[in-house]
Amino acid sequence: MKSKNKIRPNFSLSKRVDQVGVIERTDRFKTRSIKTESKVEDLKTVLSMIDLTTLEGADTENKVRQLCTKAMHLHENYSDLPTVAAVCVYPTLVKVAKESLKGSGVKVASVATAFPAGQSTLEVKIADTKYAVDNGADEIDMVISRGKFHEGEYNFVFDEIATIKEACGKARLKVILETGELGTFDAVRRVSDIAMYAGADFIKTSTGKISPAATMPVVLCMLEAIRDYYFETGRMVGMKPAGGISTAKSALHYLVMVKEVMGEDWLNNHWFRFGASRLANDVLMQLVKQKTGNYQSSDYFSID
Amino acid sequence: MRLEVLKTYKIYIGGKFPRTESGRYYKLKVANKTIANVCQCSRKDFREAVVVARKAQEGWNEKSAFNRSQILYRIAEILEGRKTQFIEEMQLMGISKSVAEKEVVFSVDRLVYFAGWCDKYQQVFSGVNPVASSHFNFSVNEPMGVIVSFAPESSPLLGLVSVIAAQISGGNSSVVLASEKYPLTAITFAEVLNSSDVPGGVVNILTGFRKELVEHFSTHMDVNAIVYCGTDKKEIELIQKNAATNMKRVSIYADKEVLADEFENPYEILKLQEVKTTWHPIEKIGGASPSY
Numbered sequence: 166m167k168s169k170n171k172i173r174p175n176f177s178l179s180k181r182v183d184q185v186g187v188i189e190r191t192d193r194f195k196t197r198s199i200k201t202e203s204k205v206e207d208l209k210t211v212l213s214m215i216d217l218t219t220l221e222g223a224d225t226e227n228k229v230r231q232l233c234t235k236a237m238h239l240h241e242n243y244s245d246l247p248t249v250a251a252v253c254v255y256p257t258l259v260k261v262a263k264e265s266l267k268g269s270g271v272k273v274a275s276v277a278t279a280f281p282a283g284q285s286t287l288e289v290k291i292a293d294t295k296y297a298v299d300n301g302a303d304e305i306d307m308v309i310s311r312g313k314f315h316e317g318e319y320n321f322v323f324d325e326i327a328t329i330k331e332a333c334g335k336a337r338l339k340v341i342l343e344t345g346e347l348g349t350f351d352a353v354r355r356v357s358d359i360a361m362y363a364g365a366d367f368i369k370t371s372t373g374k375i376s377p378a379a380t381m382p383v384v385l386c387m388l389e390a391i392r393d394y395y396f397e398t399g400r401m402v403g404m405k406p407a408g409g410i411s412t413a414k415s416a417l418h419y420l421v422m423v424k425e426v427m428g429e430d431w432l433n434n435h436w437f438r439f440g441a442s443r444l445a446n447d448v449l450m451q452l453v454k455q456k457t458g459n460y461q462s463s464d465y466f467s468i469d
Numbered sequence: 470m471r472l473e474v475l476k477t478y479k480i481y482i483g484g485k486f487p488r489t490e491s492g493r494y495y496k497l498k499v500a501n502k503t504i505a506n507v508c509q510c511s512r513k514d515f516r517e518a519v520v521v522a523r524k525a526q527e528g529w530n531e532k533s534a535f536n537r538s539q540i541l542y543r544i545a546e547i548l549e550g551r552k553t554q555f556i557e558e559m560q561l562m563g564i565s566k567s568v569a570e571k572e573v574v575f576s577v578d579r580l581v582y583f584a585g586w587c588d589k590y591q592q593v594f595s596g597v598n599p600v601a602s603s604h605f606n607f608s609v610n611e612p613m614g615v616i617v618s619f620a621p622e623s624s625p626l627l628g629l630v631s632v633i634a635a636q637i638s639g640g641n642s643s644v645v646l647a648s649e650k651y652p653l654t655a656i657t658f659a660e661v662l663n664s665s666d667v668p669g670g671v672v673n674i675l676t677g678f679r680k681e682l683v684e685h686f687s688t689h690m691d692v693n694a695i696v697y698c699g700t701d702k703k704e705i706e707l708i709q710k711n712a713a714t715n716m717k718r719v720s721i722y723a724d725k726e727v728l729a730d731e732f733e734n735p736y737e738i739l740k741l742q743e744v745k746t747t748w749h750p751i752e753k754i755g756g757a758s759p760s761y
Binding site: 463 | 688715
């Protein structure tokens with residue numbers, strides 16, 4: 166296995182996180198005021214960073230087609246809007262999404278590795294991943310084995326991520342930490358380190374099935390891990406908060422945080438994404454509000 | 470000697486009492502003496518209020534009509550028990566005791582009146598319609614949704630209570646701007662609402678300047694109807710024009726119409742209802758005429 170050759174620091178020695186400091190710092194990001202033209206530009210940036218997501222047991226092919234249409238045409242009455250970054254679906258629906266998005270530049274992301282619990286054998290997880298990639302997924306969102314992590318089996322978690330990374334081939338790998346099940350900031354930091362050293366292209370907070378999902382303190386903690394890893398190795402890793410970000414205002418707070426902690430380089434959809442289903446409409450409502458001056462109603466925006 | 474304990478009058482949004490996000494206030498003066506600092510709400514406070522009102526409306530409408538009736542009656546009960554507090558507060562705002570007493574008593578009665586109608590207006594105003602085809606055709610009233618109102622300027626309590634009672638008894642949620650001159654009792658009434666099982670967000674009470682907020686109240690796309698009490702021609706024209714953006718229903722009242730006994734009629738509930746008509750196919754057997 167290639168993972169044998171990877172640098173593998175002692176993850177027990179991962180940096181510890183100052184909980185009070187992290188929370189206070191994120192509170193300060195929320196006090197910035199972004200208005201008028203800057204707000205419009207930022208909102209468009211937010212739209213371009215969205216992974217429009219549907220991960221329900223009740224998903225149908227037509228639901229996915231409808232979501233893809235939304236991804237490409239966010240709001241017909243508003244010119245020069247970007248498309249979203251990607252559409253995120255289950256492996257069985259990758260094919261449909263790929264066909265619907267053909268030629269649009271919108272990527273297809275697929276969850277894999279027995280999402281959302283990740284309680285399955287490695288063989289199943291590899292097969293799951295390969296199936297998604299073979300059907301045309303550009304990005305794979307995998308879940309880690311949280312149980313093994315809590316048992317202290319860091320090498321198991323590391324090897325699993327490295328193996329899935331191999332199975333991904335050219336597809337970019339996002340590793341979902343499921344921070345809601347990790348419990349402490351120290352654990353979040355440690356898993357972030359494990360994932361990045363094992364080859365993750367992105368680290369992602371949550372599946373969206375567990376609450377709490379993405380919160381600003383947790384994301385700050387992960388961003389700092391990415392920054393430290395970058396200084397250590399020179400390799401950039403992306404960040405994707407997912408779940409619970411549903412308002413344009415909170416999305417802007419995240420942009421402020423990325424800009425301040427990571428700098429301009431991370432401020433694009435190659436390195437930063439929002440996993441969200443409801444966020445897009447709220448951003449669109451804000452954009453139309455900026456244009457017309459009137460507060461908007463969800464009655465006038467497509468249901469998704 | 471005891472230190473004076475003065476009350477901070479805040480606003481009522483989503484079952485909570487926040488200060489205005491703008492941090493602004495105006496001094497409420499009676500005979501040149503400041504008696505309280507009152508929140509001067511901004512359009513953002515209004516936006517917050519509409520968001521929570523929209524969320525609360527569905528749950529409020531899903532409650533059984535009888536339960537809504539009980540809750541309205543409960544408001545009346547609690548208000549009755551706090552009569553003296555309201556009378557004193559009105560006197561503080563420069564209203565004579567006899568007028569204040571009437572204002573409170575009438576408010577309680579009005580709540581009881583509309584409480585009674587909660588589970589009755591549907592049967593009275595819904596109906597089965599005669600149609601020529603073989604359909605069972607019936608119409609029912611449904612609440613419009615989020616209603617915003619400018620409470621009568623000349624009344625400290627009765628105007629506000631009347632406007633709110635007519636709206637929420639029909640399953641709507643409500644955002645009201647209190648009288649500029651008499652805001653204190655409006656906020657104290659919010660405390661009554663808060664302790665009467667009215668779910669947070671169903672009624673939201675703001676204080677501030679009508680002149681400043683009229684534009685925002687009337688342009689908001691997520692507002693279904695607007696109730697204006699007053700006679701300012703320019704404001705009325707502005708509201709009517711802005712309401713066209715999303716076809717808000719507009720009701721205009723002179724203050725005295727809301728305060729009069731005649732306001733106690735079920736058509737006030739009906740004014741903020743939409744009629745839904747359903748066509749249900751029925752089988753026609755052997756040329757027998759449909760029973761409706």
